[in-house]
Amino acid sequence: MEEKNFFDKVYEVAQxxxxxxxxxxxxxxxxLGAARSARMVGWAMNNSLxxxxxxxxxxxxxGLLTGKQHFDGTNLMQQLLENEGIQVENNQIxxxxxxxxxxxxxxxxxx
DNA sequence: GAATTGACGTTCT
DNA sequence: AAGAACGCCAATT
Numbered sequence: 001m002e003e004k005n006f007f008d009k010v011y012e013v014a015q016x017x018x019x020x021x022x023x024x025x026x027x028x029x030x031x032l033g034a035a036r037s038a039r040m041v042g043w044a045m046n047n048s049l050x051x052x053x054x055x056x057x058x059x060x061x062x063g064l065l066t067g068k069q070h071f072d073g074t075n076l077m078q079q080l081l082e083n084e085g086i087q088v089e090n091n092q093i094x095x096x097x098x099x100x101x102x103x104x105x106x107x108x109x110x111x
Numbered sequence: 112g113a114a115t116t117g118a119c120g121t122t123c124t
Numbered sequence: 125a126a127g128a129a130c131g132c133c134a135a136t137t
Contacts, residue, residue, distance in 0.1 A: 007134075029132085
């Protein structure tokens with residue numbers, strides 16, 4: 001009953017993404033124990049668009065703003081990332097690995 | 112109610 | 125090594 005669905009878990013992880021950092025769908029999925037459910041993360045983001053989840057900080061594993069087409073504006077997602085100090089060009093994040101935030105790594109490093 | 116799609120990533124051939 | 129197929133869960137048609 002209290003088992004949260006995959007989606008709910010994704011929301012929580014996405015909300016934990018720090019400012020100026022980005023992550024990938026696969027990273028979140030892997031953190032939840034379902035590396036092959038990366039697609040579901042994307043679906044969750046689609047639902048999270050109406051929530052307080054910074055979906056603009058989540059991109060695919062190449063750092064490509066694949067879901068930018070789901071945002072209102074055309075470059076809204078890109079502008080949000082640039083606003084946080086992340087360099088984006090051609091819908092792709094520059095130094096993606098540099099701004100990468102792995103939940104299964106950063107969070108576990110706390111303890 | 113069943114079949115298909117969907118912000119991806121891994122695994123097999 | 126490169127390309128194709130599969131897998132995951134939920135929502136939509």
